[in-house]
Amino acid sequence: MAVAFLLSLVQTLILLASCLYFVYKVVVHRRYNLPPGPQGWPLIGLVLQCCEHTHLKFHKWSQTYGDVFSVKLGVQLVVVLNSYDAIRDAFLHTSTKVADRPKQWIISRATNQKGVATLWNDWKVTRKHMIKSVNEYVVKNEGMEKIVKAECDVLEKYITNSAGKPISLRHVIYNVVGNILCTVVFSKRYNYCNDNFRTLLARVSEKAVTNTNLLTFLPLFWYIPSSKKRFFLSLESEVSSFIRDMIIERRQQLLDKEPENIIDSFLIEPDTYGDDITNLVEAAKSMFIPGIHTTSGTLLWGILYLAMNPEIQEKCYSEIVGVVGIEQHLTFQNRGNLPYVEATILEIHRCANVIPLGVPRLVNTDTNINGHIIPKGTTVIANIWANHMNEKKWSNPYKFNPDRFMGDGIANKNHVIPFSIGLRACPGQDLAKMDIFLITTRLIQKSQTFRPHYKKLVDIRSMYGGRPFLTLTATATNDIVNRILMHLHFKRTAMEVVAVVPDRSIAQCGAVYAALCNVVILLCRGKD
Numbered sequence: 001m002a003v004a005f006l007l008s009l010v011q012t013l014i015l016l017a018s019c020l021y022f023v024y025k026v027v028v029h030r031r032y033n034l035p036p037g038p039q040g041w042p043l044i045g046l047v048l049q050c051c052e053h054t055h056l057k058f059h060k061w062s063q064t065y066g067d068v069f070s071v072k073l074g075v076q077l078v079v080v081l082n083s084y085d086a087i088r089d090a091f092l093h094t095s096t097k098v099a100d101r102p103k104q105w106i107i108s109r110a111t112n113q114k115g116v117a118t119l120w121n122d123w124k125v126t127r128k129h130m131i132k133s134v135n136e137y138v139v140k141n142e143g144m145e146k147i148v149k150a151e152c153d154v155l156e157k158y159i160t161n162s163a164g165k166p167i168s169l170r171h172v173i174y175n176v177v178g179n180i181l182c183t184v185v186f187s188k189r190y191n192y193c194n195d196n197f198r199t200l201l202a203r204v205s206e207k208a209v210t211n212t213n214l215l216t217f218l219p220l221f222w223y224i225p226s227s228k229k230r231f232f233l234s235l236e237s238e239v240s241s242f243i244r245d246m247i248i249e250r251r252q253q254l255l256d257k258e259p260e261n262i263i264d265s266f267l268i269e270p271d272t273y274g275d276d277i278t279n280l281v282e283a284a285k286s287m288f289i290p291g292i293h294t295t296s297g298t299l300l301w302g303i304l305y306l307a308m309n310p311e312i313q314e315k316c317y318s319e320i321v322g323v324v325g326i327e328q329h330l331t332f333q334n335r336g337n338l339p340y341v342e343a344t345i346l347e348i349h350r351c352a353n354v355i356p357l358g359v360p361r362l363v364n365t366d367t368n369i370n371g372h373i374i375p376k377g378t379t380v381i382a383n384i385w386a387n388h389m390n391e392k393k394w395s396n397p398y399k400f401n402p403d404r405f406m407g408d409g410i411a412n413k414n415h416v417i418p419f420s421i422g423l424r425a426c427p428g429q430d431l432a433k434m435d436i437f438l439i440t441t442r443l444i445q446k447s448q449t450f451r452p453h454y455k456k457l458v459d460i461r462s463m464y465g466g467r468p469f470l471t472l473t474a475t476a477t478n479d480i481v482n483r484i485l486m487h488l489h490f491k492r493t494a495m496e497v498v499a500v501v502p503d504r505s506i507a508q509c510g511a512v513y514a515a516l517c518n519v520v521i522l523l524c525r526g527k528d
């Protein structure tokens with residue numbers, strides 16, 4: 001009896017929700033002229049279809065509904081922009097109207113409703129201060145360049161000293177990027193063997209590749225215990241306490257020192273942040289968390305694309321050596337004299353797509369985007385991946401080809417938008433661009449014989465327990481490796497790259513293990 005009553009109650013509720021949803025759709029669509037899009041279920045919309053590889057799903061829907069489509073994720077109305085023109089129209093032409101961040105439970109808990117990437121506090125103040133201090137402390141006075149060069153020297157020494165032993169390039173690159181950020185923010189760096197720092201960086205990166213759509217769009221999930229939620233919260237508090245300790249240390253040191261990093265610059269202006277250290281912790285976290293995975297991911301994809309394309313690496317090497325020889329470090333200013341290197345880095349950004357869907361924005365007033373009136377409160381997502389892989393814009397978009405940016409092709413450079421565009425575009429982009437340019441070119445300069453040698457490709461195997469175990473024998477062909485890479489390229493999965501340095505210097509490296517996702521590929525390099 002009770003069961004029958006419950007069932008009919010559930011049926012009635014579903015019916016009611018469906019009717020309300022239908023009425024809502026008719027009213028909203030009539031009033032606002034929303035973009036077309038796929039139909040979803042009441043209350044959950046199409047969120048279950050977006051639990052992984054969401055950028056691909058969006059790309060597929062855009063082929064049916066057009067570059068701008070709308071979709072319900074949970075009860076949230078989301079408009080997805082899938083081409084450069086659509087993104088430009090929303091983020092540049094109506095910049096101030098599409099400048100907020102959606103109010104998400106997950107971000108709320110993660111940031112204590114503070115920091116740059118949030119809706120709640122006055123993000124403009126923190127963002128302005130962050131950009132100002134990055135400019136003053138690291139870009140203008142060449143401080144950043146010195147920091148990156150010093151870290152590259154440590155990296156070089158580390159690789160040389162590891163002769164004969166495998167190195168996890170992923171961890172090393174996290175360390176390099178983490179150290180540069182920590183030096184810029186708190187004047188502190190860590191040894192590559194420091195397990196605590198290593199684990200923290202790896203966890204920060206793991207979080208960045210975790211799909212949180214269910215937690216974001218179905219707030220009910222927030223109340224259900226899950227390993228994802230536990231991981232998310234414990235990591236946030238770990239990073240907060242790491243940063244809090246640094247700030248306390250800096251506050252004491254600042255008493256008898258001149259300000260020399262970004263935290264110092266925040267500390268000497270107490271009016272901006274008040275006495276509550278939480279504001280400062282969140283401001284610093286806004287640099288630390290978004291900066292690690294993105295910059296390291298781009299560097300790692302870059303190394304991999306170069307390993308797969310030795311002729312491109314060779315051309316970059318010749319250009320670099322032509323400008324500064326084999327020893328002297330490049331400066332950021334040298335970019336103007338290195339058109340092919342510049343084209344290669346643009347192509348790495350276009351293909352790497354480390355944040356394929358950018359960071360969601362929120363429309364703060366009814367706004368016209370691409371001829372559609374989008375209601376206040378709508379979430380807007382830029383599918384950066386779809387823009388970078390748009391077949392109408394790029395010929396053979398899945399091929400890694402820096403030549404597309406040479407000669408007249410350089411005019412297309414503005415269409416490569418890994419940092420997004422407009423009022424909320426990435427405030428760390430100057431830092432990231434300098435890191436990527438200086439580290440990538442140094443690796444090329446010091447590894448002129450870097451060359452995959454597929455005849456010696458012996459092993460592709462699972463990195464983590466419980467996943468498929470693949471083995472490729474010595475007969476593995478270039479084509480097989482390329483197909484695996486293409487698969488990973490599409491899925492945007494986490495990547496593992498391991499290098500082996502046989503003897504002597506980095507310039508004479510003989511082998512590189514490139515391990516991607518849960519797959520390890522052994523590549524060899526060195527002249528045949």
Ligand code: HEM
Pocket residue numbers: 101116117118123127286287288290291292294295298354355358359360361418419420421422423424425426427428429431432
């Ligand atoms: C290759 C490296 C990087 C890429 C591809 C990248 C990409 C992005 C993208 C696409 C956004 C969203 C922008 C928008 O909504 O329009 C963003 C936001 C952000 N990024 Fe980056 N980023 C990188 C490195 C960094 C670094 C090094 C930092 C810090 C030092 C940083 C800090 C931030 C912050 C704080 C935001 C939020 C800005 C706001 O809400 O106003 N990013 N980034």
